[in-house]
Amino acid sequence: MLNRKILVLLPILLLFGLHSIYGQNAQVLIKGKVIESNNQLPIEYATVSLINNISKKPLTGTITSPEGLFTLKTSETNFYIEISFMGFETKTFKDFEIIKNIIDLKTIALTEDNQALDEIVVRAEKSQTEFKLDKRVFNVGLDLSSTGASSLEVLNNIPSVNVNIEGEISLRGSQGVQILINGKPSVLASADGNALGSITADMIEKIEVITNPSAKYDAEGTSGIINIIIKKSEKRGINGSATLNFGIPNSNSFGLSLNKRTEKFNLFSQLGFGLRTFPNENKSINLDLTDNTTLSSSGNGDFNEKFGNILIGTDYHINDLNVVTLSGSYAYEIEDQNSKTSFNEADATNTITDSWLRNELTEADNPKLRYELQYKKSFKRHADQSLLFSALGNSFRKDQFSDFENTIILGSKYEDFQQKTRTDYTLSDYTFKLDYTHPFLEKYTIETGSQYVINNVSNDFAVSNLEDDVWVNNIDLTDVFDFEQNVLGIYTTAAYEGAIWGLKLGFRLEHTNLSTLLQNKNESNSNDYTNLFPSIHSSYKINDNFSIQAGYSKRIRRPGLRDLNPFSNIRNNFVIYEGNPDLQPEYTDSYEITSINKLGKASLNFSLYNRYTIDVVERITTYNEATKISTITPENVGTNSTTGFEANGKYAPTNWFSFNGDFNINYFSRKGVFEDNNFDFKGNQWSASLTTKFKLPADFDLELSGDFQSKYKTIQSKIEDNLFADLGLRKKILKGKVILNLSIRDVFASRINQTTTFRENGGYLFNSRQRGRFVTFGISYGFGKGEAMQFSGQR
CATH class of the missing domain: 2.40.170.20 (TonB-dependent receptor, beta-barrel domain)
Structure with a gap:
C-alpha cells in the first residue's frame, strides 16, 4: 500500500519541481501590495496575472500573501498586468516603468464591485443551450460562472437536473446518475467524497445531459449520464x-x-x-x-x-x-x-x-x-x-x-x-x-x-x-x-x-x-x-x-x-x-x-x-x-x-x-x-x-x-x-x-x-x-x- 501511495505522489512532486525550474529563468521582477480601498486592509489570495498584449491569453501569474504582497518574475516583454479578486473591480496596468529590471506597482487599492456582491442569481436559461443528437449541451456563460459558485450550484440550475441540500444529484427524478469528467470516470466524481464541490463554475466550459446514451458509452444500463467539461487553465490562484x-x-x-x-x-x-x-x-x-x-x-x-x-x-x-x-x-x-x-x-x-x-x-x-x-x-x-x-x-x-x-x-x-x-x-x-x-x-x-x-x-x-x-x-x-x-x-x-x-x-x-x-x-x-x-x-x-x-x-x-x-x-x-x-x-x-x-x-x-x-x-x-x-x-x-x-x-x-x-x-x-x-x-x-x-x-x-x-x-x-x-x-x-x-x-x-x-x-x-x-x-x-x-x- 505504501508503494502505491509513493507512486501516486511522486509524479506530483516532480511536476512541482518542474514548475519551480520554470520560474527561475525570469529576468524582470514585478512586485507590489494589494489592499482594500475602504479600510486599507491587505487582500490575501488576490490574483496577479500577466496577459499577452496581442493574443490576450494569460502568460503567467501569482497570488498575494496574507500581507497582500506579491512578487513575480518573467522574461516576457509584450504584456500587461491585471490585479483581481472576487467581489472587487479588476485593475489593469498597461503603462508601467521598468527600472533596473524591476516593475514596482507599489500599493494597489481595489474597490468593491457592488454589482458582483449582490446575491448571485444562477439562471441556466440565460446561457446558450445546444440540442445535440443524443444529448443536451449547456454552455456555462458569464451568468453561471459568477464569482466562485460551485459546480453543484451550476448543476442545480440545469433543466432536468436537481441537487438536494446534501449534494445528491438526480436526473429526471432518478439518483442513479453516472457523472463523468471530460467524458470519463474520475475520482472527482466518485461517491467517496464531495470533490465535485471543489470545482468552481468558472472552471466549467459546458455540461452535457444524456438520457438515452449512444453507442459511444458503456452499454451497461444507467438512468442517464451527466458529463462535466472542464476548461483549460485560464484563471490562476487558490480556491x-x-x-x-x-x-x-x-x-x-x-x-x-x-x-x-x-x-x-x-x-x-x-x-x-x-x-x-x-x-x-x-x-x-x-x-x-x-x-x-x-x-x-x-x-x-x-x-x-x-x-x-x-x-x-x-x-x-x-x-x-x-x-x-x-x-x-x-x-x-x-x-x-x-x-x-x-x-x-x-x-x-x-x-x-x-x-x-x-x-x-x-x-x-x-x-x-x-x-x-x-x-x-x-x-x-x-x-x-x-x-x-x-x-x-x-x-x-x-x-x-x-x-x-x-x-x-x-x-x-x-x-x-x-x-x-x-x-x-x-x-x-x-x-x-x-x-x-x-x-x-x-x-x-x-x-x-x-x-x-x-x-x-x-x-x-x-x-x-x-x-x-x-x-x-x-x-x-x-x-x-x-x-x-x-x-x-x-x-x-x-x-x-x-x-x-x-x-x-x-x-x-x-x-x-x-x-x-x-x-x-x-x-x-x-x-x-x-x-x-x-x-x-x-x-x-x-x-x-x-x-x-x-x-x-x-x-x-x-x-x-x-x-x-x-x-x-x-x-x-x-x-x-x-x-x-x-x-x-x-x-x-x-x-x-x-x-x-x-x-x-x-x-x-x-x-x-x-x-x-x-x-x-x-x-x-x-x-x-x-x-x-x-x-x-x-x-x-x-x-x-x-x-x-x-x-x-x-x-x-x-x-x-x-x-x-x-x-x-x-x-x-x-x-x-x-x-x-x-x-x-x-x-x-x-x-x-x-x-x-x-x-x-x-x-x-x-x-x-x-x-x-x-x-x-x-x-x-x-x-x-x-x-x-x-x-x-x-x-x-x-x-x-x-x-x-x-x-x-x-x-x-x-x-x-x-x-x-x-x-x-x-x-x-x-x-x-x-x-x-x-x-x-x-x-x-x-x-x-x-x-x-x-x-x-x-x-
Missing part, C-alpha cells in the same frame, strides 16, 4: 473550503478541499474524516396457513461508521494541445453494527407459544484505493478533434466479523444458541479507455474507440455454530466465492448535424467473459458471450425555444456480485437472501421521444418512452413449511414491456423564488414462467417530486422538497407507497465566505419501506424497514477565489 458538520443521529464530519491553478498546473486535493450513525427499525410478519401459525419479529439497531479519506491529483498542461492528469484517493472505514430483534411465534388462536431475543454485533474494516491516469491530445486542425486515453483503477477490501446470540424467553420448541460469521472480501476493478473524435466537412463527425474493464472479486465467507462449547463450521454456508468478469468493447458512431436537424448512428460490440467458482464445493460457472448494441438518435429544431429529439439504444444489465454471490445473509435467520451464480444478464431495447420547450423563465420537457426487457431479473421467494424459512433468490423470469410518460420542468418567476418538479407514470406488462408457475400480470406505478427554493432577506436560502412513490406490484409482492419531505435552510455571512447550513431529511419520519410477498397457500410474508429523521447542521468557510461550499452534508 478551497473547509466544512464542519454535526448531526442527530451522528452525522459529524470535517472536510478540507483545495484547488490551486497556474498556467501549467491544476492541483486539486481533499481531506475528510467523520462519524456517521444510521438507525434502523425492522418488522416482519410470516403467516403460515397450513398450520395457522404466525412468526413475527420487531427490532432496532445502529450502523456506525468512522471514516477518513484523502484525494490528491494534478493536471499538467504540457502545451496547448497536450494534457496529462494524474490523481488518486485513499479511504479507510471502520464499521460496527448492533441490533436487537424480538421474535414471537403464535398459534391459530393468536396465543404466543414461543418467544426469543436475537442480538447481533458486527465489526468491519474497509480500506479503499482509487487512482487514475489520463492523456488528452487536441489538434490544431479542429477544436473538437481529440484523442483521449484513460486508465482507472479501484481496489476495496472488507474484513468483517459478526456475532449472533439467540436467548429463549418463552417456550420449549427452540433452544439458546450462538453463531459467528466471518467475511474476507477483496475487489479490484480496472478500466482502460481510448477515444478518438474526428469532425470533417463542418457538419459531420466520426467517433471511434474501445474500452476494457476488468473486475476481480474474492469473497471468503464462513458461518460457525457453537456446539458443546466448540465452534463448528456450517459446511453448507461456508465457502470461498471467486468472481471474474472481463468486458471488451469497441464502438463507432457517425453523425450529421445541421442547423435544423441531425442524425447519429452508432454500433458498439462488447465481448463479456464471466466466471464464478465456489472453491470448497468445486462448483464453477462460466458465461462467454458477444453482443452488438446499435443506437440511433435524431433531432429536429423547430425554433430556438422548441426542439424534438428521438432515440433508440440497446442496453444490457449484467448481474452484479450481490446477485451472483450464493452466500446467505443470516441477520434474520427466518428470512434469508441468497445470490444465484446461474443468473443471466437482462437485455433492454429502449425507445424515447422528447420535446424540449423554453417558455420565458420556464423550461419544460415531455417524454414518451418504451423499454422492452428480456430475461428480467426478479426476486423470487420460496418458503419451507418445515423450517418456516423464507429464502429470497434472484431469477430470470420472462419479459417486461414498460411504456411511460414523463414531464419535468423548472420555473423561476422571480429572483427570489423558483421551483422544479418531475412526474413519471408508466404501465408495464409482465410475461413469464418459473418452475411451472405462470407469472403473467399487468400493472402501473407513478412518482412525483417537487422542490421549491426561496431566497429570503438577510442572505437566507430555504429549500423544501417532497417525494411521492406509488405502490406497485412485482411477480410475488406488493410494494407500498411512500411519501416523505426534506427541508434545508442556509445562511450566507461575510459576503458569502461563510455558510451556515441546516438540513432535515424525512421531516415527518414517514419514509417507510413496506413489502408484502404472497404465497400460493394464501399465506404471506410482510417486511417493513425505517431509517427515521436526520438533522444536520454544518458550517463552511471558503477562501481564495471561491465561496464556501453550499452543499456540505455529503460525505
Whole structure:
C-alpha cells in the first residue's frame, strides 16, 4: 500500500519541481501590495496575472500573501498586468516603468464591485443551450460562472437536473446518475467524497445531459449520464473550503478541499474524516396457513461508521494541445453494527407459544484505493478533434466479523444458541479507455474507440455454530466465492448535424467473459458471450425555444456480485437472501421521444418512452413449511414491456423564488414462467417530486422538497407507497465566505419501506424497514477565489 501511495505522489512532486525550474529563468521582477480601498486592509489570495498584449491569453501569474504582497518574475516583454479578486473591480496596468529590471506597482487599492456582491442569481436559461443528437449541451456563460459558485450550484440550475441540500444529484427524478469528467470516470466524481464541490463554475466550459446514451458509452444500463467539461487553465490562484458538520443521529464530519491553478498546473486535493450513525427499525410478519401459525419479529439497531479519506491529483498542461492528469484517493472505514430483534411465534388462536431475543454485533474494516491516469491530445486542425486515453483503477477490501446470540424467553420448541460469521472480501476493478473524435466537412463527425474493464472479486465467507462449547463450521454456508468478469468493447458512431436537424448512428460490440467458482464445493460457472448494441438518435429544431429529439439504444444489465454471490445473509435467520451464480444478464431495447420547450423563465420537457426487457431479473421467494424459512433468490423470469410518460420542468418567476418538479407514470406488462408457475400480470406505478427554493432577506436560502412513490406490484409482492419531505435552510455571512447550513431529511419520519410477498397457500410474508429523521447542521468557510461550499452534508 505504501508503494502505491509513493507512486501516486511522486509524479506530483516532480511536476512541482518542474514548475519551480520554470520560474527561475525570469529576468524582470514585478512586485507590489494589494489592499482594500475602504479600510486599507491587505487582500490575501488576490490574483496577479500577466496577459499577452496581442493574443490576450494569460502568460503567467501569482497570488498575494496574507500581507497582500506579491512578487513575480518573467522574461516576457509584450504584456500587461491585471490585479483581481472576487467581489472587487479588476485593475489593469498597461503603462508601467521598468527600472533596473524591476516593475514596482507599489500599493494597489481595489474597490468593491457592488454589482458582483449582490446575491448571485444562477439562471441556466440565460446561457446558450445546444440540442445535440443524443444529448443536451449547456454552455456555462458569464451568468453561471459568477464569482466562485460551485459546480453543484451550476448543476442545480440545469433543466432536468436537481441537487438536494446534501449534494445528491438526480436526473429526471432518478439518483442513479453516472457523472463523468471530460467524458470519463474520475475520482472527482466518485461517491467517496464531495470533490465535485471543489470545482468552481468558472472552471466549467459546458455540461452535457444524456438520457438515452449512444453507442459511444458503456452499454451497461444507467438512468442517464451527466458529463462535466472542464476548461483549460485560464484563471490562476487558490480556491478551497473547509466544512464542519454535526448531526442527530451522528452525522459529524470535517472536510478540507483545495484547488490551486497556474498556467501549467491544476492541483486539486481533499481531506475528510467523520462519524456517521444510521438507525434502523425492522418488522416482519410470516403467516403460515397450513398450520395457522404466525412468526413475527420487531427490532432496532445502529450502523456506525468512522471514516477518513484523502484525494490528491494534478493536471499538467504540457502545451496547448497536450494534457496529462494524474490523481488518486485513499479511504479507510471502520464499521460496527448492533441490533436487537424480538421474535414471537403464535398459534391459530393468536396465543404466543414461543418467544426469543436475537442480538447481533458486527465489526468491519474497509480500506479503499482509487487512482487514475489520463492523456488528452487536441489538434490544431479542429477544436473538437481529440484523442483521449484513460486508465482507472479501484481496489476495496472488507474484513468483517459478526456475532449472533439467540436467548429463549418463552417456550420449549427452540433452544439458546450462538453463531459467528466471518467475511474476507477483496475487489479490484480496472478500466482502460481510448477515444478518438474526428469532425470533417463542418457538419459531420466520426467517433471511434474501445474500452476494457476488468473486475476481480474474492469473497471468503464462513458461518460457525457453537456446539458443546466448540465452534463448528456450517459446511453448507461456508465457502470461498471467486468472481471474474472481463468486458471488451469497441464502438463507432457517425453523425450529421445541421442547423435544423441531425442524425447519429452508432454500433458498439462488447465481448463479456464471466466466471464464478465456489472453491470448497468445486462448483464453477462460466458465461462467454458477444453482443452488438446499435443506437440511433435524431433531432429536429423547430425554433430556438422548441426542439424534438428521438432515440433508440440497446442496453444490457449484467448481474452484479450481490446477485451472483450464493452466500446467505443470516441477520434474520427466518428470512434469508441468497445470490444465484446461474443468473443471466437482462437485455433492454429502449425507445424515447422528447420535446424540449423554453417558455420565458420556464423550461419544460415531455417524454414518451418504451423499454422492452428480456430475461428480467426478479426476486423470487420460496418458503419451507418445515423450517418456516423464507429464502429470497434472484431469477430470470420472462419479459417486461414498460411504456411511460414523463414531464419535468423548472420555473423561476422571480429572483427570489423558483421551483422544479418531475412526474413519471408508466404501465408495464409482465410475461413469464418459473418452475411451472405462470407469472403473467399487468400493472402501473407513478412518482412525483417537487422542490421549491426561496431566497429570503438577510442572505437566507430555504429549500423544501417532497417525494411521492406509488405502490406497485412485482411477480410475488406488493410494494407500498411512500411519501416523505426534506427541508434545508442556509445562511450566507461575510459576503458569502461563510455558510451556515441546516438540513432535515424525512421531516415527518414517514419514509417507510413496506413489502408484502404472497404465497400460493394464501399465506404471506410482510417486511417493513425505517431509517427515521436526520438533522444536520454544518458550517463552511471558503477562501481564495471561491465561496464556501453550499452543499456540505455529503460525505
